[in-house]
Amino acid sequence: MISVRGVRKAFGSATVLDGIDLDVHSGEVVSILGSSGSGKSTLIRCMNGLEKLDGGRITIDDFDVSRPKELSEARKRSATVFQLFNLYPHMTAVQNIALAPVEVLKIPRKQAEADARTLLDSVGLSARADAFPAQLSGGQRQRVGICRALAMKPRYLLLDEITSALDPEMTSDVLAILAKLAHDGTTMVFVTHEIEFARTISSRIVFLDKGQLVVDLPTAEFFAADGGMAKPRIAQFLSKMRKD
Amino acid sequence: MRYTAFTSYDIVLLAQGLGVSLALFLATTIIGLFIGSLWAVIRFYRIPVLAQIVAVVAEVLKNSPVLVQLFLVFFGLPAFAKINVTPVEAAVITLSGNTAAFVYVIAVSAIESIGRDQIEAARVFGLSRWQILRRIIAPQAMAFAIGPLTGLLVNQLQVTSLISVIGVVDLTKIGNILNLRTLKPFIVWAVVGGLYYVMAKLVAFGGARLEKRLRAHTAWKGL
Numbered sequence: 001m002i003s004v005r006g007v008r009k010a011f012g013s014a015t016v017l018d019g020i021d022l023d024v025h026s027g028e029v030v031s032i033l034g035s036s037g038s039g040k041s042t043l044i045r046c047m048n049g050l051e052k053l054d055g056g057r058i059t060i061d062d063f064d065v066s067r068p069k070e071l072s073e074a075r076k077r078s079a080t081v082f083q084l085f086n087l088y089p090h091m092t093a094v095q096n097i098a099l100a101p102v103e104v105l106k107i108p109r110k111q112a113e114a115d116a117r118t119l120l121d122s123v124g125l126s127a128r129a130d131a132f133p134a135q136l137s138g139g140q141r142q143r144v145g146i147c148r149a150l151a152m153k154p155r156y157l158l159l160d161e162i163t164s165a166l167d168p169e170m171t172s173d174v175l176a177i178l179a180k181l182a183h184d185g186t187t188m189v190f191v192t193h194e195i196e197f198a199r200t201i202s203s204r205i206v207f208l209d210k211g212q213l214v215v216d217l218p219t220a221e222f223f224a225a226d227g228g229m230a231k232p233r234i235a236q237f238l239s240k241m242r243k244d
Numbered sequence: 245m246r247y248t249a250f251t252s253y254d255i256v257l258l259a260q261g262l263g264v265s266l267a268l269f270l271a272t273t274i275i276g277l278f279i280g281s282l283w284a285v286i287r288f289y290r291i292p293v294l295a296q297i298v299a300v301v302a303e304v305l306k307n308s309p310v311l312v313q314l315f316l317v318f319f320g321l322p323a324f325a326k327i328n329v330t331p332v333e334a335a336v337i338t339l340s341g342n343t344a345a346f347v348y349v350i351a352v353s354a355i356e357s358i359g360r361d362q363i364e365a366a367r368v369f370g371l372s373r374w375q376i377l378r379r380i381i382a383p384q385a386m387a388f389a390i391g392p393l394t395g396l397l398v399n400q401l402q403v404t405s406l407i408s409v410i411g412v413v414d415l416t417k418i419g420n421i422l423n424l425r426t427l428k429p430f431i432v433w434a435v436v437g438g439l440y441y442v443m444a445k446l447v448a449f450g451g452a453r454l455e456k457r458l459r460a461h462t463a464w465k466g467l
């Protein structure tokens with residue numbers, strides 16, 4: 001499981017994460033909602049070791065991401081899909097996907113590339129397997145991004161607003177893939193603005209507000225709360241999101 | 245009476261001078277590329293002390309005249325360090341160092357031109373710094389640097405002509421010798437200049453071809 005305990009993160013004098021506690025168990029899909037600037041990306045970047053914590057502790061299957069020796073194990077267990085894809089521009093789709101399996105997991109290149117093609121096929125991209133990122137549309141790039149993460153056979157997928165750079169049609173392509181992954185029991189931490197979609201795939205919804213995790217509820221309760229006894233901040237956020 | 249006519253042996257002399265210039269150019273290019281890239285890697289890893297030393301050395305080398313550096317090595321080393329250097333050794337040391345300084349500058353900016361986001365992705369997927377350097381940074385930095393490097397090498401080829409002043413018998417020195425004997429400066433220097441021109445064109449041509457290969461492979465036109 002992913003365990004986040006009392007995590008604090010500041011940039012200069014601005015505290016961006018202010019004592020976050022969160023558990024993500026195997027098989028769960030936890031969606032993180034929150035307005036822009038509330039610290040969602042920073043939380044993901046703390047989980048994958050891109051940001052140094054200023055306080056607290058994050059472990060992935062008991063490997064502490066703040067300890068250099070354990071970080072590599074933690075990183076083998078989780079894989080990130082980025083908002084802006086972050087593909088390697090000088091490599092084809094297949095090469096993008098096969099790089100880490102070859103270099104990190106030491107899988108023979110031939111096999112890694114065959115696996116990459118199978119993955120691309122599963123997201124409807126077999127015809128674009130040898131294209132470079134610059135030759136792909138945004139939605140296609142993000143599907144490559146997802147395959148690149150899946151190729152590591154991670155226990156946990158970290159997804160940071162992976163559809164927010166895509167137009168609606170491409171968004172639905174990508175979300176369909178996530179729905180299938182959720183259905184197959186993939187554990188996911190899913191930062192998103194797609195509230196209705198989050199409702200359909202999440203086991204839990206957490207709500208970040210100004211660096212604090214103000215709500216952590218099973219999906220049904222979260223949306224029930226929207227109806228009446230809701231915290232005003234969530235009701236306000238949800239109604240704003242729905243209007244957009 | 246002076247013998248001022250050209251002889252067929254002059255062609256042999258020119259060929260020898262050309263060979264010396266070419267050999268010096270190739271040797272100092274290889275050494276300079278190696279050392280300059282090594283310096284850039286030292287900077288990439290932010291190795292304490294070494295990285296600062298490298299930055300200062302490169303700064304000094306690229307901001308002082310090559311001729312002054314050459315005199316410093318050729319006359320200075322024997323005088324101060326009691327190390328005797330032959331003209332060829334002095335030429336190799338000076339030109340290699342000078343090339344290295346400019347290769348360093350080009351390599352550093354090529355490395356810095358690569359987007360942070362893809363490097364972060366590679367880190368998150370567990371690649372080591374060395375793997376990132378080798379698989380992500382080097383291939384892209386090479387494609388980026390090949391243009392400026394070609395320009396640099398064409399220039400360094402011309403710079404080799406300076407070494408004739410300390411007695412290396414390169415193409416320019418041969419030009420000097422032939423000129424003094426034949427008293428036909430216009431012909432002699434036109435031929436010598438033509439030979440430098442052809443060499444420079446070959447370097448530029450090779451660089452352009454390599455660049456095309458590296459870029460075709462990456463197909464970045466859309467970025």
Ligand SMILES: Nc1ncnc2c1ncn2[C@@H]1O[C@H](COP(=O)(O)OP(=O)(O)O)[C@@H](O)[C@H]1O
Pocket residue numbers: 011016034035036037038039040041042043
């Ligand atoms: N590297 C950084 N340096 C300084 N401030 C940062 C940095 N990264 C994020 N921030 C700030 O932290 C806050 C939270 O950012 P972020 O985690 O990206 O929010 P979200 O993803 O929820 O929109 C913002 O105010 C942002 O400006």
Ligand SMILES: [Mg+2]
Pocket residue numbers: 040041042161
């Ligand atoms: Mg964000």
